[in-house]
Amino acid sequence: MRDRISEALKSAEGYTEIRVQQKQSTSLAFRRGETDKIAASTDVGGCVRALVPGGGWGFATFNTLDNLADRVEEAVASSKAIEPEEPIELVEAEPVDMVIRAVIEDDPRERTIAEKMELIEKYDGLLRSRDDRIIDTSVSYGDSFSTVWFANTDGSFFERERLDVVLRAVAMGKDGDNVQTSHDSWSSRKGFAMVKDREDDIRNVAEIAVGLLDSEQVKAGKYTVVLDPMLAGVFIHEAFGHLSESDHIVDNPQAREMMTLGRRFGPDELNVIDDGTVIPHLRGTVEIDDEGVPCRKNYLIKEGVLVGRLHNRETAAKMKEGLTGNARAEDYSYPPIIRMTNTAIENGTVSFDDMIADIKEGVYCIDAFGGQTMMENFSFSAGHAFMIRDGKIAEMVRDVVLQGNLFQTLMNIEAIGSDFRWSYSGGQCGKGGQGAAVSFGSPHIRIKDVIIGGK
Numbered sequence: 465m466r467d468r469i470s471e472a473l474k475s476a477e478g479y480t481e482i483r484v485q486q487k488q489s490t491s492l493a494f495r496r497g498e499t500d501k502i503a504a505s506t507d508v509g510g511c512v513r514a515l516v517p518g519g520g521w522g523f524a525t526f527n528t529l530d531n532l533a534d535r536v537e538e539a540v541a542s543s544k545a546i547e548p549e550e551p552i553e554l555v556e557a558e559p560v561d562m563v564i565r566a567v568i569e570d571d572p573r574e575r576t577i578a579e580k581m582e583l584i585e586k587y588d589g590l591l592r593s594r595d596d597r598i599i600d601t602s603v604s605y606g607d608s609f610s611t612v613w614f615a616n617t618d619g620s621f622f623e624r625e626r627l628d629v630v631l632r633a634v635a636m637g638k639d640g641d642n643v644q645t646s647h648d649s650w651s652s653r654k655g656f657a658m659v660k661d662r663e664d665d666i667r668n669v670a671e672i673a674v675g676l677l678d679s680e681q682v683k684a685g686k687y688t689v690v691l692d693p694m695l696a697g698v699f700i701h702e703a704f705g706h707l708s709e710s711d712h713i714v715d716n717p718q719a720r721e722m723m724t725l726g727r728r729f730g731p732d733e734l735n736v737i738d739d740g741t742v743i744p745h746l747r748g749t750v751e752i753d754d755e756g757v758p759c760r761k762n763y764l765i766k767e768g769v770l771v772g773r774l775h776n777r778e779t780a781a782k783m784k785e786g787l788t789g790n791a792r793a794e795d796y797s798y799p800p801i802i803r804m805t806n807t808a809i810e811n812g813t814v815s816f817d818d819m820i821a822d823i824k825e826g827v828y829c830i831d832a833f834g835g836q837t838m839m840e841n842f843s844f845s846a847g848h849a850f851m852i853r854d855g856k857i858a859e860m861v862r863d864v865v866l867q868g869n870l871f872q873t874l875m876n877i878e879a880i881g882s883d884f885r886w887s888y889s890g891g892q893c894g895k896g897g898q899g900a901a902v903s904f905g906s907p908h909i910r911i912k913d914v915i916i917g918g919k
Contacts, residue, residue: 466623469615472532477540478516479554481616482532483754485509485796488573489608492580494588496601502577509796514539515554520546525797554777555787557757559619564751566625567744570655572607580605583659584631587666591635594670597677600636603666605629605659612754612796620756628652628747628901630890631659633666635673644676644862646847647833649890651901653745672848675860682849682861682918688826688878689866689914690819693885695846697904698832700736701807701893703842703870708738708764708772709790709802709895710779722840722871727770730874733812736765738774740789740805747891748806748903750792755800759789776802794898801896808905812880819879819910826852827916829864840870865917873911881907 469482486508493501512535514522522542524535572580584603591601607629615621632649646669652658691699706712713719740750740759752758755777764772775783776791779802791800820828831847849864850857886905893902 465613466615466621468529468532469613472536473615473617475533476514476536476617478514478519478543479617480512480514480536480539481614481756482512482536483510483793483796484529484613485610487608487610487795489606490572490577490580491604491606492577492584493602493604494581494584497588497592499581500602501604502581504577511796511799512536512539513799514543515552516540516543518551519543520548520552521799522546523799552778553781555780557618557620557755557777557787560622560752560756560758561620562622562752564622564624566609566627566653568627568655570657572629572656573609575656587633587662590663590666591633591670594635594667595637595674597637597639598635598670598673599638602634604632607656614754614756616756618756622752622756624750624752626653627655629656629658631662632890633669635670637673637677639677642677644673645833646670646673646676651747651888651890653747653749676848676862679860679862681863682827682916684916684918686913686915688823688910688912689916690826690828690852690908690910691906692828692830692908693883693906694887694889695829695832695844696809696906696909697807697887698835699844700809700906701804701902701904702835702844703837704736704764704874705738705804705807706837706895707840707870708774709804710773710775710783711802713773714779714782718839723770723773725770725772728768729765729770729871730768730877732767733880734765734768734874734877735763735810736808737810738762738764738788738790738804738807742806743886746806746886746888746903747901748804750805753789753791753800754793755791757787757789757791759805762788774802774804776800792900794900798898801898803895803900804893804902806886806903806905808884808886809880809907809909811882811884811907813882814879815882816908819881819908820852820857821855823852823855827861827864828852828857829866841868842870843867863918867915867917873914876912876914877909878912879910881909883907
């Protein structure tokens, strides 16, 4: 493969890159006691991206490796036909030569479809058996193994293997007009063993749905809240991480003003990172991005101060900042755009018991169930929550929606826990019509004066 790509690049002009992908995948689903989906596929394809001096980005895709040189010519011709408002420059990147092999402990490709279906059918049955008020259930399973080959005219080459296994479970309960939903997901880059022996986790999904049916709606107001590591990780990814992606900043004066390096965003204890290299089996770990730039640990906030942003080669050149390894594409049919990898709030020093000890009335928010952001404003729904009363976890409450201004909320962080953990959910982040596998992490965090919508 390397020789074929390198040979095709000999006819390139300007900067040109070729990315080829081969992917084998399985997708299964069981819903309400019946098979809902069985699909298996193998896909091979690739793309050429070209940038000639004075031109724009040219892009061509293909599903056969025949006549690669012709695809290079198509991308170059497209680049020449585009007249950008200002010249596009790229930061120089040190050439790489890397081969990244997947480390697999239990290969799902060696398991039969029947074996996988039997497992998710069992899990669906566990959801349905919890309570007669559970009216809808779904358990889905997916695995994929892909290999990507990349080379460019700067002399870089990499070959990268990736295994992904994801299990998702959803339970919907109904009691009169009260309808509540609980969900969870689990992912692994190691193998099929991750999805086995999840009976307790599956039962917990149904248990939460039933608990929400029996709980009262939270009373609207301003509270001191404690976010569990899952919700805190989702919060920092959605509300802050996307603002750190420089394609949102470079041409937006309002965003550039908001995201000025050196601006204080939170207390001294607040440190936020994005790291595509941190743990091999996290979903957001990619080792090297889709422009051939090695990933690294990037501090976005350090000791409460904004110190970094996420870049591709183009935005790094425009903003005169260093490369971060954050250019990612969903697959060969898309050009790379700036995406997060593994985004997290680093560990603090406060135990959970100490964090809630002096809260007279607050809310403990667990997991995330959707949300939206609009520049610095956000709205997130907790998966479920409990009241905190006189320093103790009390009754479950539902319909907990957290709202506020990102910058004020970060400044209102009162404590950062000492119990950091990464999320191994099947995180998939959408942006620009593309999805990207991501992970997030955090310890528990405590925030004062959070507005919560409710009754």
